[in-house]
Amino acid sequence: MSHDDPELQRKAEExxxxxxxxxxxxxxxxxxxxxxxxxLVTVEDRQNSAAQSDVEWAKLxxxxxxxxxxxxxxxxxxxxxxxxxxxxxxxxxxxxxEVEEENNNLANLYISSFQLHSTLNLSEVLKIVVEIxxxxxxxxxxxxxxxxxxxxxxxxVACEGDSLSSFPSASIGAGIIGxxxxxxxxxxxxxxxxxxxxxxxxxxxLRLEDRPIGAIAIYALLQQKEGxxxxxxxxxxxxxxxxxxxxxxxxxxxxxxxxxxxxxxFIDLLTK
Amino acid sequence: xxxxxxxxxxxxxxxRQLLVFALKRLKNADIVEAQDGMDGLRKVTSxxxxxxxxxxxxxxxxxxxxxxxxxxxxxxxxxxxxxITTEGAQEDRERALALGADEYLTKPIQxxxxxxxxxxxxxxx
Numbered sequence: 001m002s003h004d005d006p007e008l009q010r011k012a013e014e015x016x017x018x019x020x021x022x023x024x025x026x027x028x029x030x031x032x033x034x035x036x037x038x039x040l041v042t043v044e045d046r047q048n049s050a051a052q053s054d055v056e057w058a059k060l061x062x063x064x065x066x067x068x069x070x071x072x073x074x075x076x077x078x079x080x081x082x083x084x085x086x087x088x089x090x091x092x093x094x095x096x097x098e099v100e101e102e103n104n105n106l107a108n109l110y111i112s113s114f115q116l117h118s119t120l121n122l123s124e125v126l127k128i129v130v131e132i133x134x135x136x137x138x139x140x141x142x143x144x145x146x147x148x149x150x151x152x153x154x155x156x157v158a159c160e161g162d163s164l165s166s167f168p169s170a171s172i173g174a175g176i177i178g179x180x181x182x183x184x185x186x187x188x189x190x191x192x193x194x195x196x197x198x199x200x201x202x203x204x205x206l207r208l209e210d211r212p213i214g215a216i217a218i219y220a221l222l223q224q225k226e227g228x229x230x231x232x233x234x235x236x237x238x239x240x241x242x243x244x245x246x247x248x249x250x251x252x253x254x255x256x257x258x259x260x261x262x263x264x265x266f267i268d269l270l271t272k
Numbered sequence: 273x274x275x276x277x278x279x280x281x282x283x284x285x286x287x288r289q290l291l292v293f294a295l296k297r298l299k300n301a302d303i304v305e306a307q308d309g310m311d312g313l314r315k316v317t318s319x320x321x322x323x324x325x326x327x328x329x330x331x332x333x334x335x336x337x338x339x340x341x342x343x344x345x346x347x348x349x350x351x352x353x354x355x356i357t358t359e360g361a362q363e364d365r366e367r368a369l370a371l372g373a374d375e376y377l378t379k380p381i382q383x384x385x386x387x388x389x390x391x392x393x394x395x396x397x
Contacts, residue, residue, distance in 0.1 A: 107293050112286065131284045131285075135380060224360030
């Protein structure tokens with residue numbers, strides 16, 4: 001290793017810089033020590049003169065009491081501000097939970113409506129309604145009815161938890177399902193009343209303006225589902241409106257497809 | 273920081289979309305979807321996943337069969353599994369846990385519960 005080794009020189013410079021910093025720090029400490037020592041001497045002088053004179057003592061005592069009083073007030077003020085901040089934090093936390101729940105509910109509603117309008121195939125629409133009723137509402141036994149405008153009969157077309165034949169058809173205006181479809185009002189009763197296979201606990205009419213489209217009748221909930229939440233009621237309303245539109249659009253699309261095929265066939269017949 | 277890979281095995285597109293929505297709040301997570309048990313098996317054997325959310329009632333291959341196949345593979349033993357199902361009976365829960373599931377959630381799901389479960393299984397603070 002040579003004396004001109006740049007690495008060694010760099011290390012030596014680093015060490016010197018460190019040493020200089022240490023020296024500066026020591027000087028600063030000595031200065032601070034001197035300052036504190038002078039302050040102590042001043043305080044001691046003042047205490048000694050106060051101990052010898054009643055007037056000085058009373059003055060010092062009054063000053064100290066004043067300082068204590070002011071510190072106490074400051075402490076109370078800080079404590080009050082702390083309590084206010086804690087209360088504000090609690091309010092923010094509670095509001096955060098509310099907003100989060102609302103956000104989740106809105107996501108459920110958004111996803112349901114998004115899925116309902118994602119297809120124009122009637123059987124797909126019905127499958128999506130079934131999925132929503134099982135997965136989001138938590139129904140175990142239910143049926144989806146479609147209305148025949150000519151005969152005014154509601155026929156079950158999709159179901160879960162039982163065979164399709166076990167769900168009776170209904171007439172618009174008669175019985176729980178028929179009346180709900182006639183009035184457009186959602187029928188909802190206590191889930192604890194479930195048990196009668198012919199009496200739904202919830203009936204959601206599917207209507208498009210004044211036109212009856214069908215209904216969703218729920219007869220039993222999943223065993224872990226204890227009751228309806230505010231979100232369930234929002235979902236009933238959403239399903240009533242959006243399922244009706246989706247079913248109607250799919251029916252119209254199916255009809256127009258069939259008509260288009262017929263016309264195309266007719267044109268082919270004429271032109272060939 | 274390593275990214276967490278999560279697989280959702282669920283035949284219902286609505287449920288998949290809801291689960292993705294809930295899990296998207298995890299910062300370092302890649303979420304992959306499988307539409308039935310067989311699709312799920314293909315995905316777990318061809319790529320690494322830290323957590324799988326598995327439905328029970330699915331076409332082609334059900335969730336319980338998938339769990340037993342995953343737990344039979346030595347190189348998949350570290351993967352955490354959560355069942356998400358409509359089956360709320362105690363015996364269904366016990367069967368799934370006995371097969372090797374780590375958690376069992378029943379539908380209808382709540383996004384915050386799904387998120388809490390994922391954080392707990394992935395040991396995310």
